[in-house]
Amino acid sequence: MSASEVVGAHKQLELQLGCELLRRTQRSVALSPAGAVFLDRCRALIRHAEEAEIAARQAVTGRGGRLSLGAVASAFSWPLPVVLERFHEALPDVEIRTQEIDTHEAASGLLNRSLDWAIVHQTAPVRGTTATSLFVDRFVAVLPVDHPAATATGPLDLADLAGSPWVWLHRHISPDYHDAMAAMCRAAGFSPVPAHWARSVTSQIAMVECGLGVTVVPAAASAPRPAVRFRRLRHVTATIELTAMTRSDPGALAEHLTAIAKQLTATQAPSPH
Numbered sequence: 001m002s003a004s005e006v007v008g009a010h011k012q013l014e015l016q017l018g019c020e021l022l023r024r025t026q027r028s029v030a031l032s033p034a035g036a037v038f039l040d041r042c043r044a045l046i047r048h049a050e051e052a053e054i055a056a057r058q059a060v061t062g063r064g065g066r067l068s069l070g071a072v073a074s075a076f077s078w079p080l081p082v083v084l085e086r087f088h089e090a091l092p093d094v095e096i097r098t099q100e101i102d103t104h105e106a107a108s109g110l111l112n113r114s115l116d117w118a119i120v121h122q123t124a125p126v127r128g129t130t131a132t133s134l135f136v137d138r139f140v141a142v143l144p145v146d147h148p149a150a151t152a153t154g155p156l157d158l159a160d161l162a163g164s165p166w167v168w169l170h171r172h173i174s175p176d177y178h179d180a181m182a183a184m185c186r187a188a189g190f191s192p193v194p195a196h197w198a199r200s201v202t203s204q205i206a207m208v209e210c211g212l213g214v215t216v217v218p219a220a221a222s223a224p225r226p227a228v229r230f231r232r233l234r235h236v237t238a239t240i241e242l243t244a245m246t247r248s249d250p251g252a253l254a255e256h257l258t259a260i261a262k263q264l265t266a267t268q269a270p271s272p273h
């Protein structure tokens with residue numbers, strides 16, 4: 001660009017902005033106050049554009065970027081701690097943002113891109129998403145310490161809990177979980193009348209801890225608590241899957257997180273209590 005073209009472009013820019021960018025004298029040319037501000041903002045825009053380009057390249061290669069993660073409450077006890085530890089070891093520059101979700105919220109969060117990865121109790125993918133089974137768990141009974149069956153040894157017959165008040169889970173919170181609970185009770189010959197309603201495995205156990213009733217939960221959630229007892233169940237074959245969900249086009253970061261979760265849940269499954 002020639003000197004005259006540079007001067008012309010500069011004049012055009014000043015007309016467009018409605019202010020003087022350069023102050024000229026016979027001996028010098030200097031930035032005006034408005035010109036100094038304008039130059040500083042232009043430099044910032046260039047820097048941000050360069051940072052955006054770098055972030056985009058890192059996201060494609062899986063070496064940096066941001067990942068929004070949603071998980072059911074029980075997953076924050078296991079397996080998320082070990083999964084995220086391994087992920088951060090491999091990709092320390094990736095920013096992880098997490099939120100607790102209910103199972104039914106995962107698909108919509110992935111599709112509207114408020115989530116990039118989710119871990120839920122769900123077996124079937126929703127259109128536009130992919131579900132990867134991480135761990136198939138069996139159920140155990142959860143009893144208050146003063147329940148007659150709390151101190152017995154050996155597996156418990158689920159039918160022995162038919163007359164107890166039950167802590168239940170709304171079906172819309174986690175359809176697969178709810179249906180598995182209902183199916184195992186029907187197979188035991190009864191249909192419990194729920195007395196209390198929970199929104200997660202964690203709150204189910206907390207309600208039992210308050211002495212409100214009994215329930216069943218995945219064995220992986222059976223961390224020792226002083227006010228509850230976990231009992232294995234006899235003749236119960238119902239299971240529940242812990243599932244990692246992503247969009248059908250997940251991106252390198254989400255794929256890497258799924259791979260780590262799949263590997264760790266296969267080799268570090270928790271021991272039920």
